[in-house]
Amino acid sequence: MSHALLMFLGFIAITLWITWWAARRSSGSSQFFAAGRSLKAWQNGIAVAGDYMSAASFLGIAGIIAFQGYDGFMYSVGWLVAYLTVLLLVAEPLRNAGKYTMADVLAYRLSPRPVRAMGALSTITVSTFYMIAQMVGAGALVSLLLKDTGISYQTAVTGIGVLMIVYVVFGGMLATTWVQIVKAILLIAGTILLSILVLAHYGFSLGAFFDAIGQVTYTNAQGARVTQDFMTPGLRYTPPYGALDLVSLGMALIFGTAGLPHILVRFYTVPDARTARNSVVWAMLIIGGFYILTTFLGFGAATIVGRDFIAANGGTNMSAPLLARALAGDLFFAFISAIAFATILAVVAGLTISASTSFAHDFWTNVLHHGRERREGEEVRVARVTAFFVGAISILIAIVLGPTANVAFLVALAFAVAASANLPVIVLSLFWRRFNTAGAVCGLATGLVSSLVLIALSPSIMKGGAIFPLENPGIVSIPLGFLGAVLGTLLTREPRAEQKFTELSVRANTGLGAERAASH
Amino acid sequence: MCAAAVNAFGTTRCLSAPNVCVPYTGLSTLESYDNMQNESRHDWERLAATAEFKTLLRAKARFIVPATVFFIVYYFALPLLVGYAPALMAKKVFGVVNVAYLFALSQFFVAWALAWLYVRAAGRFDKLAAAVIAKEPR
Numbered sequence: 178m179s180h181a182l183l184m185f186l187g188f189i190a191i192t193l194w195i196t197w198w199a200a201r202r203s204s205g206s207s208q209f210f211a212a213g214r215s216l217k218a219w220q221n222g223i224a225v226a227g228d229y230m231s232a233a234s235f236l237g238i239a240g241i242i243a244f245q246g247y248d249g250f251m252y253s254v255g256w257l258v259a260y261l262t263v264l265l266l267v268a269e270p271l272r273n274a275g276k277y278t279m280a281d282v283l284a285y286r287l288s289p290r291p292v293r294a295m296g297a298l299s300t301i302t303v304s305t306f307y308m309i310a311q312m313v314g315a316g317a318l319v320s321l322l323l324k325d326t327g328i329s330y331q332t333a334v335t336g337i338g339v340l341m342i343v344y345v346v347f348g349g350m351l352a353t354t355w356v357q358i359v360k361a362i363l364l365i366a367g368t369i370l371l372s373i374l375v376l377a378h379y380g381f382s383l384g385a386f387f388d389a390i391g392q393v394t395y396t397n398a399q400g401a402r403v404t405q406d407f408m409t410p411g412l413r414y415t416p417p418y419g420a421l422d423l424v425s426l427g428m429a430l431i432f433g434t435a436g437l438p439h440i441l442v443r444f445y446t447v448p449d450a451r452t453a454r455n456s457v458v459w460a461m462l463i464i465g466g467f468y469i470l471t472t473f474l475g476f477g478a479a480t481i482v483g484r485d486f487i488a489a490n491g492g493t494n495m496s497a498p499l500l501a502r503a504l505a506g507d508l509f510f511a512f513i514s515a516i517a518f519a520t521i522l523a524v525v526a527g528l529t530i531s532a533s534t535s536f537a538h539d540f541w542t543n544v545l546h547h548g549r550e551r552r553e554g555e556e557v558r559v560a561r562v563t564a565f566f567v568g569a570i571s572i573l574i575a576i577v578l579g580p581t582a583n584v585a586f587l588v589a590l591a592f593a594v595a596a597s598a599n600l601p602v603i604v605l606s607l608f609w610r611r612f613n614t615a616g617a618v619c620g621l622a623t624g625l626v627s628s629l630v631l632i633a634l635s636p637s638i639m640k641g642g643a644i645f646p647l648e649n650p651g652i653v654s655i656p657l658g659f660l661g662a663v664l665g666t667l668l669t670r671e672p673r674a675e676q677k678f679t680e681l682s683v684r685a686n687t688g689l690g691a692e693r694a695a696s697h
Numbered sequence: 698m699c700a701a702a703v704n705a706f707g708t709t710r711c712l713s714a715p716n717v718c719v720p721y722t723g724l725s726t727l728e729s730y731d732n733m734q735n736e737s738r739h740d741w742e743r744l745a746a747t748a749e750f751k752t753l754l755r756a757k758a759r760f761i762v763p764a765t766v767f768f769i770v771y772y773f774a775l776p777l778l779v780g781y782a783p784a785l786m787a788k789k790v791f792g793v794v795n796v797a798y799l800f801a802l803s804q805f806f807v808a809w810a811l812a813w814l815y816v817r818a819a820g821r822f823d824k825l826a827a828a829v830i831a832k833e834p835r
Binding site for chain 1 (some may be wrong): 704738739741742744745750753754757761764765768769772773775776777779780781786787792794795797798801802804805808809810811812813815816819823826829830833
């Protein structure tokens with residue numbers, strides 16, 4: 178299996194060269210946090226795709242489709258449609274009115290210390306959930322792939338953690354962006370290759386491929402051999418609560434994306450709102466193309482490799498790499514596994530930089546020190562130190578957890594928290610004049626607490642004796658997040674916030690006074 | 698937690714300038730709002746009152762509101778039908794390809810089409826926004 182190691186080392190060499198290049202150009206806050214706001218639409222679009230298509234997309238969706246057929250494809254659909262929320266409602270106003278973080282837009286017209294403190298807390302919570310999922314994916318890969326090379330799970334996870342710290346600390350947003358671009362291109366190339374090989378396996382006949390999906394044979398929980406049509410819905414989401422769970426998942430996916438801090442910060446890396454808009458469109462083309470191809474990855478693994486074999490050889494998350502091995506042998510298996518590693522690495526770097534930025538900019542500078550740097554460059558220094566701690570803590574969590582649950586499912590929970598806590602306050606602060614500080618704090622708190630509590634009471638955590646019957650809390654916690662925000666607002670009055678809405682609205686809609694690209 | 702928030706922000710305090718009443722957050726007024734940008738360079742109230750700005754907002758709302766309602770309805774039709782009309786969704790169209798899969802696939806193309814329409818419309822919004830900014834003396 179040393180091919181995989183070699184290819185992965187090749188990727189690491191490229192990314193370290195990118196980091197070195199970026200570190201030499203990187204100076205000043207807007208360079209470190211926002212890549213100087215000088216990226217082109219296609220660059221940021223590919224980087225958004227690279228930041229978004231995580232281990233959950235590549236390993237997780239392929240796994241869910243391979244095991245539960247059509248129902249897994251519902252993840253693919255939701256994850257693309259979600260970008261319409263970003264495109265129509267959030268990306269441009271955010272770019273026009275903010276500076277480095279999601280909370281910038283809230284702090285614009287609300288009392289900044291409470292909303293920034295809550296915004297930073299929710300950013301770090303969402304990023305942690307997301308990070309856990311990535312690390313679990315890394316763990317699954319490592320335990321299967323590198324067991325012959327003498328590299329343990331702990332060593333590999335530590336390696337990934339150290340690399341993401343290096344990218345972020347030395348290269349900032351610029352290095353993170355280019356790591357994501359390289360990864361996105363590799364991921365798309367790997368996915369297209371794998372899809373072509375699946376089709377080739379069926380003699381390039383879509384008909385033969387779909388016929389095979391119509392009769393997938395596997396051993397069910399009772400130990401009996403069954404043959405099922407994997408194209409028919411209902412293998413994962415079964416009565417009595419399946420339908421509600423499906424809607425709940427959908428809500429989390431399409432409202433969560435526009436509340437994901439590591440995606441939102443990407444829109445600060447472009448010169449203006451128009452470029453932000455075009456980069457969303459670039460991202461939608463790439464992401465949509467990729468998710469359509471999960472048809473081949475997932476159903477290909479179900480029909481060619483088979484559920485039983487995958488379950489015995491690494492579990493659901495290993496479906497795509499095992500498919501690669503079945504189709505083209507160990508070398509291609511190594512290539513696909515190296516891509517999966519690269520995917521994880523790029524996403525954790527994106528998560529680390531957004532969590533560190535939020536801590537340094539929202540909490541350190543604006544909450545603790547009233548919006549002023551005491552010394553030139555303090556904010557960047559704090560962000561670098563935070564990145565180090567974020568990295569160290571995620572390494573620890575990953576080592577404690579080990580590879581267990583499906584990563585697409587874990588990431589869906591992160592989306593539920595983002596949709597319940599972040600999205601309501603972002604949308605209301607942009608579009609509702611009456612909205613105020615109490616509403617924002619209340620909305621963030623209710624969204625965060627309700628989604629976390631419902632996850633803790635769900636079957637995912639409590640198994641059989643679950644108090645809350647749905648896997649995904651979105652259908653309850655998203656309305657609760659909105660309700661908290663509205664009630665908090667209506668119970669208090671804040672004339673200043675209403676007065677500042679006029680300014681926010683002019684800025685958000687025209688781009689007048691927006692942060693400009695660094696000249697260099 | 699909401700009760701606490703109400704207590705914290707419910708009382709307002711009037712400062713020396715009689716018309717500036719802000720919620721009491723325990724901070725001095727100047728510090729309690731961000732001064733991230735050099736913001737008072739523009740007369741925002743005047744700009745917001747211009748006919749150009751109102752035209753811009755109306756044009757954006759006319760596109761964005763129906764587009765958002767449409768995509769939310771179209772999207773949620775999928776999980777709702779899959780969940781509550783399984784027989785209809787399992788109906789085979791050709792081979793094993795059923796209504797559920799085709800409907801799911803259509804979501805991708807509808808999303809792309811909507812994005813394309815929005816970018817076209819947004820070109821108009823950019824011109825309207827430029828007209829608003831032109832109202833502002835440099």
